[in-house]
Amino acid sequence: MSLRVNGYVVGAIGTNVYLVWDDVSKEAMLIDPADGEQAIEQAIAQEKLTLKYIFLTHGHGDHIGGLPAFLEIYPDAELVCGEDEEEMLTNAKRNFSSEIFGQNLEFHPDFLVADGSELKLGDIVFKVIATPGHTRGGISLYVKGIDPAFESGGTGTLFSGDTLFRESIGRTDLWGGSYDTLINSVSSKLFTLPDETVVLPGHMGATSIAHEKKFNPFV
Numbered sequence: 001m002s003l004r005v006n007g008y009v010v011g012a013i014g015t016n017v018y019l020v021w022d023d024v025s026k027e028a029m030l031i032d033p034a035d036g037e038q039a040i041e042q043a044i045a046q047e048k049l050t051l052k053y054i055f056l057t058h059g060h061g062d063h064i065g066g067l068p069a070f071l072e073i074y075p076d077a078e079l080v081c082g083e084d085e086e087e088m089l090t091n092a093k094r095n096f097s098s099e100i101f102g103q104n105l106e107f108h109p110d111f112l113v114a115d116g117s118e119l120k121l122g123d124i125v126f127k128v129i130a131t132p133g134h135t136r137g138g139i140s141l142y143v144k145g146i147d148p149a150f151e152s153g154g155t156g157t158l159f160s161g162d163t164l165f166r167e168s169i170g171r172t173d174l175w176g177g178s179y180d181t182l183i184n185s186v187s188s189k190l191f192t193l194p195d196e197t198v199v200l201p202g203h204m205g206a207t208s209i210a211h212e213k214k215f216n217p218f219v
Contacts, residue, residue, distance in 0.1 A: 003124055003145040005157070006043055007200065010035035012100075015062050016202055018159060021049050025122030029053040030077070031141065031159050032202060033066035041073060053119060056081040056109075057161025057202060058138040059089035060174070061097035064105055071107075078110040080119070082130065085137025086112060094175045113139065129189050131163040133182020134170035138163055140190065146198055154196040154208070164190055164199060166207040169218045186212075186219050 002023040010017055011034045019040055021028035028049040030040065044051060051074040056063060059081060071079070081089055088094045092104035113119070115130035119141075129140045141159040150157075162170035164186055172179040190199075195210035212219070 002122065003143060003147055003157070004047075005147040005149075005200070006040075008036045008039060011062055011065060013062055014203055016200065016204075017066070018200060019043055020121070020159075021047065022122030022124045026050055027052045027121040029055050029119070029121060029126075030070065031055045032057055032063040032161065033070045034063050035066045037066050037069040037073065040070075051077040052121060053077060054079045055119070055141065056085070056089070057140060057159065057163075058082070058135040059085050059095045060135065060162070061095050061100035061105060063161075063202065064089070064095065064097065064107065065101055067105065067107055079107060080111060080113055081109045082128075082137035082139040083112040083114045084132065085135060085139070088135060088137065088176060096174070115139075131161070131182075131185035131189055133172060133178050133180075133185045134162045135174075136176040138170075138185075140164075142193060142197070150198055150206075154198045155194045156197045158190065158193060158197050158199045158209070160190065160199050160201045162202040164207075164212060164216075165201045166199075166204050167212070167215050167217065168204070169216070170202075183219060186216075191219070 006019040015034035018031040097105035117128040
């Protein structure tokens with residue numbers, strides 16, 4: 001497996017940004033670009049990567065703060081979000097960017113994805129999983145592969161955004177949030193993945209599906 005993942009913790013509330021790439025084709029995807037453009041730009045140059053996608057698990061301001069810089073640096077990268085998230089991404093009042101950054105951030109995605117959509121980096125296939133609840137159009141991304149740096153092994157990697165955290169879940173009191181919908185997304189979608197799946201969330205540390213099934217008090 002040629003999957004590689006670099007993680008960066010950035011911003012005032014510790015948002016996780018992930019640079020993901022296929023080490024054979026050198027095609028890359030940036031997930032939830034909250035900030036950190038200098039370190040990420042350095043990694044892209046060092047690994048000789050081509051940034052193919054900028055992928056948003058959802059459109060909240062703490063996950064999109066770096067978008068202006070990254071879209072300028074990598075104009076050929078395609079901005080991707082869930083089909084029901086465009087209304088948040090294009091509306092600063094709904095995505096809370098003014099409260100977080102003191103400025104309005106509004107973006108139009110290059111294309112939208114739905115539950116079951118696939119994205120490819122080289123021969124690596126990523127599957128989109130619709131996981132609404134934290135936001136209306138929240139999505140997660142699953143790949144049947146794992147970066148060899150993860151010593152725990154595993155059968156796959158899930159980028160869960162703010163849907164599932166280590167022994168916690170995302171908040172549901174903001175615009176478009178729904179507690180019942182989020183719990184259903186976790187139990188009926190994410191908890192059907194293999195137990196050994198490594199979960200890389202939008203905040204806090206990594207976990208696994210098995211750990212969350214056993215220890216997450218919300219589900």
